[in-house]
Amino acid sequence: xxxxxxxxxxxxxKGPWTPEEDIILVSYIQEHGPGNWRAVPTNTGLLRCxxxxxxxxxxxxxxxxxxxxxTDHEEKMIIHLQALxxxxxAAIASYLPQRTDNDIKNYWNxxxxxxxxxxxxxxxxxxxxxxxxxxxxITKGQWERRLQTDxxxxxxxxxxxxxxxxxxxxxxxLSELKASNGYYSLTRSSQPSxxxxxxxxxxxxxxRLLEGWMANAPKPAQTNSETTQFSFNNVTxxxxxxxxxxxxxxxxxxxxxxxxxxxxxxxxxxxxxxSPSLSLDESTQFQSETNFFQDESKPSFETPVPFSMLEKWxxxxxxxxxxxxxxxxxxxxxxDNVNLx
DNA sequence: AATGGTAGCAACCGCGCACTA
DNA sequence: TTAGTGCGCGGTTGCTACCAT
Numbered sequence: 001x002x003x004x005x006x007x008x009x010x011x012x013x014k015g016p017w018t019p020e021e022d023i024i025l026v027s028y029i030q031e032h033g034p035g036n037w038r039a040v041p042t043n044t045g046l047l048r049c050x051x052x053x054x055x056x057x058x059x060x061x062x063x064x065x066x067x068x069x070x071t072d073h074e075e076k077m078i079i080h081l082q083a084l085x086x087x088x089x090a091a092i093a094s095y096l097p098q099r100t101d102n103d104i105k106n107y108w109n110x111x112x113x114x115x116x117x118x119x120x121x122x123x124x125x126x127x128x129x130x131x132x133x134x135x136x137x138i139t140k141g142q143w144e145r146r147l148q149t150d151x152x153x154x155x156x157x158x159x160x161x162x163x164x165x166x167x168x169x170x171x172x173x174l175s176e177l178k179a180s181n182g183y184y185s186l187t188r189s190s191q192p193s194x195x196x197x198x199x200x201x202x203x204x205x206x207x208r209l210l211e212g213w214m215a216n217a218p219k220p221a222q223t224n225s226e227t228t229q230f231s232f233n234n235v236t237x238x239x240x241x242x243x244x245x246x247x248x249x250x251x252x253x254x255x256x257x258x259x260x261x262x263x264x265x266x267x268x269x270x271x272x273x274x275s276p277s278l279s280l281d282e283s284t285q286f287q288s289e290t291n292f293f294q295d296e297s298k299p300s301f302e303t304p305v306p307f308s309m310l311e312k313w314x315x316x317x318x319x320x321x322x323x324x325x326x327x328x329x330x331x332x333x334x335x336d337n338v339n340l341x
Numbered sequence: 342a343a344t345g346g347t348a349g350c351a352a353c354c355g356c357g358c359a360c361t362a
Numbered sequence: 363t364t365a366g367t368g369c370g371c372g373g374t375t376g377c378t379a380c381c382a383t
Contacts, residue, residue: 016351016377038368054369055352090371101371102351109373110349 013047017056021046025053026061034062059100066098070107078104079112 017025028044034057037050046053059065070078074096081092089101089108096104 014353036368049353050368051354051370052352058370059351087372105372106350 011047012049012052014052017048017060021048022056022061025056029057029061055102059102062100064098065100065103067103070111074099075112078108079116082108082112 024044024046025040028040032043034054037054040046040050040053041048044053048056077095078092081095085091087105087108089105093099093101093104
């Protein structure tokens with residue numbers, strides 16, 4: 001059977017999204033919810049294909065997305081998870097609730113690959129930080145087979161471990177908004193760029209504003225130098241809470257504040273001992289108690305479960321040195337990847 | 342100041358899977 | 363069982379900003 005194109009390509013706009021398009025898309029999703037992407041261009045009048053709309057929403061407009069500034073812990077998690085899962089960015093992203101697969105993929109390709117390569121060449125076989133060479137105890141085929149059966153359940157178990165309540169306000173929100181001040185100019189020429197394009201910064205603002213919508217009933221738009229620059233008065237329900245980053249904005253289940261999220265990754269040696277390798281049985285046990293991926297393949301954050309299990313599993317580098325099998329698996333994959341550089 | 346190279350990132354493309362009729 | 367459809371994923375491209383010369 002032939003596969004029809006996702007759109008007829010005729011009259012379909014490509015390239016960067018404009019703020020106006022973002023607003024239209026956000027407004028539509030706010031009203032109808034994500035999904036049925038095929039209908040989005042038709043119903044909104046956007047000259048974009050459905051895939052483009054979905055991608056734009058998933059990667060940039062969806063609430064709760066953190067962009068840029070990967071922390072050391074996130075970096076480590078990505079490295080470990082990439083070693084374990086390979087280039088399964090969506091799976092890796094599911095462990096980093098605020099990050100998109102695209103973001104992680106880009107970060108891997110642009111930063112971490114180089115970093116690891118540098119590390120690999122610099123150390124030249126010395127064992128350090130879990131990234132060095134070693135003698136694999138099992139073949140890649142073996143661990144891949146094992147992963148095939150284990151990854152899915154382990155993924156769900158880990159997501160369960162990530163589940164927590166979000167009660168802290170985001171401290172970084174306001175400063176980011178300030179940093180973005182003026183970036184939403186439609187002329188895209190009013191402010192100097194910092195580290196990203198003016199457009200990227202502006203979509204971040206859209207996301208943050210949307211967080212406010214999702215969290216609260218629509219309120220009259222508040223006059224503000226930042227929001228008015230965005231022409232958000234075209235959209236009903238602009239919420240001032242997104243500017244203030246008050247805890248009221250945390251009702252959204254998808255959103256995890258910076259503070260809360262960072263706390264997840266604080267290494268805590270006092271946490272209970274767990275096996276560094278999630279066995280199938282353990283994972284299945286978790287799986288039976290949880291309900292994941294409610295929306296857009298991201299875990300929910302309803303049931304507070306200590307993060308220590310995942311944390312320990314991912315970060316206990318001493319276990320790497322001890323040569324546990326599960327971490328050997330990571331090492332194998334990591335070495336395989338490094339060899340590709 | 343101008344130019345060329347490079348890095349970073351947003352977005353696109355094609356494929357595969359799941360679901361339905 | 364097969365065809366049609368929608369969606370998600372991973373790889374890749376191309377644009378833009380930055381940096382070195």
